[in-house]
Amino acid sequence: MNLRLADYIREKIEPILQDWEDFAHTLFHGEHMDKTGLRDHARVMLMEIADDLDSNQSDAKQTAKPKGEEPKSGVETWAEVHGGDRQSSGFSIVETVSEFRALRASVVSHWRQTHPALSGEQLEDLTRFHEAIDQAVAESLEKYASVKEMETRLFGAILVASPDPIYVLDLKGRFVYVNKATAELFALEPEEIIGKSTFDLGFPFAADFQRNLDKVIAEQSTHRGRFVHTFSSGEGERFDYLLAPVLDENQNAEATVCISRDVTQQALAEEKIWHNAHHDFLTGLPNRRLFLDRLEQEVKHANRSNLPLSVLYMDLDGFKIVNDSLGHEAGDQLLTDAAKRLTDCVREEDTVARLGGDEFTVIVAGAKHREDLELVAQAIIGALERPFPLPHQPVQISVSVGIASYPKDANSPSALLVAADQAMYQAKKSGSNRMCFFDRSLNNEEPSPQRRRAE
Known part of the structure; x- marks a missing residue:
C-alpha cells in the first residue's frame, strides 16, 4: 500500500537528514560544523511537518501558510530557532534559505523515486509540504533578520x-x-x-x-x-x-x-x-501653503540662474456683490471659472494659486522685460472681464493686478509677496481692470487688508 507523505517522512527520516547534513557541509559556514550542529533542528522540523500533514487544515490556514501568515501560538517555532542559530553561526541569508531549498529537494526527490505516479491525495500532500516549507522560510528569515544589524533588522521588520x-x-x-x-x-x-x-x-x-x-x-x-x-x-x-x-x-x-x-x-x-x-478644495489650485513653498524654491532657482522672478497678485473686483446677491453657489462657480481662465493665461510651468477668498497669485519665472509681464497681466484682465455664464444670469467682474519682481523689488519670498500685494492695492485704487507695478515710493502708503495678512 502506498504511504501518505507524512508516514513516508517519518519512515525515511534518516536518509533525508543525511541529505540535509551533506548539503550543509557544502556551505562555507557549515563546512567545519559537527553532525549535531549541521542537523540542527531538522529532525524536529520534519516531525512537525509530518504532524501538520496529518492534521486537518482549514481554508484560512491553507491560504495563510504559503504567504507566511499562519497565526503564531506564542511559542518559538523550530524554524525560528533554526534561523536564530544559523545567524549566530555566521550563516548568510542565502545559505540559510538554501538549506530549506535542499530539504525541499531531498523530500521531493525521495518521494518521487518511490512514487513516480502520484495520486490525488499524494499530490495534495506534496502541495501542503511546499506550503509548510514556505512558512518555515518566512519564520526562519524573520528570526534571522531580527538579530542582525540595523539594515537587516529593517529587512526583518518588513517580513514581520x-x-x-x-x-x-x-x-x-x-x-x-x-x-x-x-x-x-x-x-x-x-x-x-x-x-x-x-x-x-x-x-x-x-x-x-x-x-x-x-x-x-x-x-x-x-x-x-x-x-x-x-x-x-x-x-x-x-x-x-x-x-x-x-x-x-x-x-x-x-x-x-x-x-x-x-x-x-x-x-x-x-x-x-x-x-x-496643499491645494484649494474649490478650485484645485495650489493654496497659500504650496504657493509659499514654490515661491521659496523659485527664489532659490532665480539666485542660481541669475534670472528674474515675478509675482502677480490679483483681487477680483465685484466678487462680493455677486456672492451676496446670487448666493455662495454662484460665487463658488465664478471662482472656479476664474481659476480656469487664469490658468489658461499663463505657461504650464507658471504657478497659479488661490490664497483665499477672491485673491489669486501667479509666479512667473524668467520674464526679463516689463512688456512681457504687461502682456500676461493684460491677458488676465481680458480673460476675467468677459461675462461669466452663471446658472441664473451672466455676470461681469473686473480684476486688479499688482506686479513685483525679484530681486529688483524685494530680497526675499515674503517681501516679494508683500510688494506684489501693495502694487495690487494701488491698482485697485486706480479703478477697475488695472495693473500696477510695484513702486518703492508707495511704501509709506496705507497697506491693503491683503498685505496686512501677508505680513
Whole structure:
C-alpha cells in the first residue's frame, strides 16, 4: 500500500537528514560544523511537518501558510530557532534559505523515486509540504533578520509586517530564489523566473532597479526604492522594495536579497492627503501653503540662474456683490471659472494659486522685460472681464493686478509677496481692470487688508 507523505517522512527520516547534513557541509559556514550542529533542528522540523500533514487544515490556514501568515501560538517555532542559530553561526541569508531549498529537494526527490505516479491525495500532500516549507522560510528569515544589524533588522521588520514577496538575486541581477508570493505576483512558475533578470522578464522598472542593485553591491549598503507597475497577476501598481547585500566570509557581496511590498492603497491615500493639504478644495489650485513653498524654491532657482522672478497678485473686483446677491453657489462657480481662465493665461510651468477668498497669485519665472509681464497681466484682465455664464444670469467682474519682481523689488519670498500685494492695492485704487507695478515710493502708503495678512 502506498504511504501518505507524512508516514513516508517519518519512515525515511534518516536518509533525508543525511541529505540535509551533506548539503550543509557544502556551505562555507557549515563546512567545519559537527553532525549535531549541521542537523540542527531538522529532525524536529520534519516531525512537525509530518504532524501538520496529518492534521486537518482549514481554508484560512491553507491560504495563510504559503504567504507566511499562519497565526503564531506564542511559542518559538523550530524554524525560528533554526534561523536564530544559523545567524549566530555566521550563516548568510542565502545559505540559510538554501538549506530549506535542499530539504525541499531531498523530500521531493525521495518521494518521487518511490512514487513516480502520484495520486490525488499524494499530490495534495506534496502541495501542503511546499506550503509548510514556505512558512518555515518566512519564520526562519524573520528570526534571522531580527538579530542582525540595523539594515537587516529593517529587512526583518518588513517580513514581520506582511507576507511580502522575497527573492534573491545574484551579482548580475538574475533570480536565484523566489518564494511563492513572488511567483504569484509575477504570475509565473518559479522555474520561469530563476536564472532571469528583471530585464529578461520585461519589467519597465528594470533599468532603475538594476542601477540600485549595482549600488547596493558596490557600496555594501541597503537601498529602499519604489517602482510603479501592475504585474500580469493584476496585482499592485506601486511597490516599495528593500535591497540588502549578502556578504561572504571575506565581506564581499555575493548576492542580494530583495523584499517588495504593494503600497498602492497607502501611496494613493498619502498623495490624496498631501494634495488636500496643499491645494484649494474649490478650485484645485495650489493654496497659500504650496504657493509659499514654490515661491521659496523659485527664489532659490532665480539666485542660481541669475534670472528674474515675478509675482502677480490679483483681487477680483465685484466678487462680493455677486456672492451676496446670487448666493455662495454662484460665487463658488465664478471662482472656479476664474481659476480656469487664469490658468489658461499663463505657461504650464507658471504657478497659479488661490490664497483665499477672491485673491489669486501667479509666479512667473524668467520674464526679463516689463512688456512681457504687461502682456500676461493684460491677458488676465481680458480673460476675467468677459461675462461669466452663471446658472441664473451672466455676470461681469473686473480684476486688479499688482506686479513685483525679484530681486529688483524685494530680497526675499515674503517681501516679494508683500510688494506684489501693495502694487495690487494701488491698482485697485486706480479703478477697475488695472495693473500696477510695484513702486518703492508707495511704501509709506496705507497697506491693503491683503498685505496686512501677508505680513
